[in-house]
Amino acid sequence: MIKENIRKVFALSGYQIYKSENVLYIPEDVMMKAYLIKATEFLSGPVKTVFDIGANIGGFSRFVSGIFPSANVFAFEPISENFTALKNNTAEEKNIHPVKLAFGAKAEMNKKIFLKSDSQWHSLANNSTWHNNENNFENINIGMVDEYLAKNKLAVIDILKTDTEGYDLEVLKGADKALTENKIKVVVCEVGFNKDDIQHTLFNPVHEYLFGKGFRVMGFTGLQASYKIQNKFGVGYCNCIFLNSDK
Numbered sequence: 429m430i431k432e433n434i435r436k437v438f439a440l441s442g443y444q445i446y447k448s449e450n451v452l453y454i455p456e457d458v459m460m461k462a463y464l465i466k467a468t469e470f471l472s473g474p475v476k477t478v479f480d481i482g483a484n485i486g487g488f489s490r491f492v493s494g495i496f497p498s499a500n501v502f503a504f505e506p507i508s509e510n511f512t513a514l515k516n517n518t519a520e521e522k523n524i525h526p527v528k529l530a531f532g533a534k535a536e537m538n539k540k541i542f543l544k545s546d547s548q549w550h551s552l553a554n555n556s557t558w559h560n561n562e563n564n565f566e567n568i569n570i571g572m573v574d575e576y577l578a579k580n581k582l583a584v585i586d587i588l589k590t591d592t593e594g595y596d597l598e599v600l601k602g603a604d605k606a607l608t609e610n611k612i613k614v615v616v617c618e619v620g621f622n623k624d625d626i627q628h629t630l631f632n633p634v635h636e637y638l639f640g641k642g643f644r645v646m647g648f649t650g651l652q653a654s655y656k657i658q659n660k661f662g663v664g665y666c667n668c669i670f671l672n673s674d675k
Contacts, residue, residue, distance in 0.1 A: 460491070471613055477584060478493075478502065479504065481589065485517055486513070486524070489501050490521065492587065504527045505529075506541075530592075532595065536570040539567065571602075573606060574602060584611050584612075585603075587616065588612050589617075590617050592618075594626055594629050600617070600637060614671055614672065618665060621663045622663075643672050
C-alpha cells in the first residue's frame, strides 16, 4: 500500500517509479530534480550561477538549465573531443557557457592526461592507470575555482556540481576560499564507497572536508548497488547533494 501511494504521488507530477529486482526504483533525474528544487528553498534568492565541473558532453548542464532556465550555467570540460560535443549539444541554450578548463587544488598549465576509450572515464586521479596508452593523451589546463571566481568577478555559486572521476576532492580544495566564505550554496559531488575504487572520490574525506565548511548531506541519487570491485560486492558510487547550512 505504501509503495502504491508513492507511485501515485509521483504519477501526479508526471513521473513513473519502477520495480527492479524487488527494489523500488526512482529514476535518478527525478530524485536529483527534487533535491535541487528543495535545496533552493533554503537559498536567499533565485539560482543565478551554476558550475558544472567535468561537464563531459553537457548532460547535467542541460538538465539543470531545464530546472533553472534563468541561471547562467558554466560548463567546464578540458578534453577537446568532449568539449566539441559539449558546445554542439548546448548551442541552442544561450544560458549555458562552455569553458575548456579543468579544476584542481592548484593551477597547472599543459598537464598531460592519458585518455580512456570511454570519454566518461578520463581522469586526472587515475592518470597513472591509463598511461599504458602513451599515444593517446592530451595536454590540458587546470585552474582553481577561487581564481576563476575572482578573475571573472563572480560573487556566488548557487550550485557547484563536480564529477571528475576521482579528482573531486582536489576540485573542492581549489574552492577553499569560496567554501569558507559561504560563497557556494549547494554542492553535488560524485562519491564512491570502496577504497579500491580509485575512479571515484571516496565519500568519507569529501564529507569531512565539506562538513568542516558548514555543509550537511541532503541526500543521494543514482546509488549503484552490487557494484563488483576486485571480486567484492558492495555499494559502488552515487551523487551526493550537500547543502551549506551556514549560508
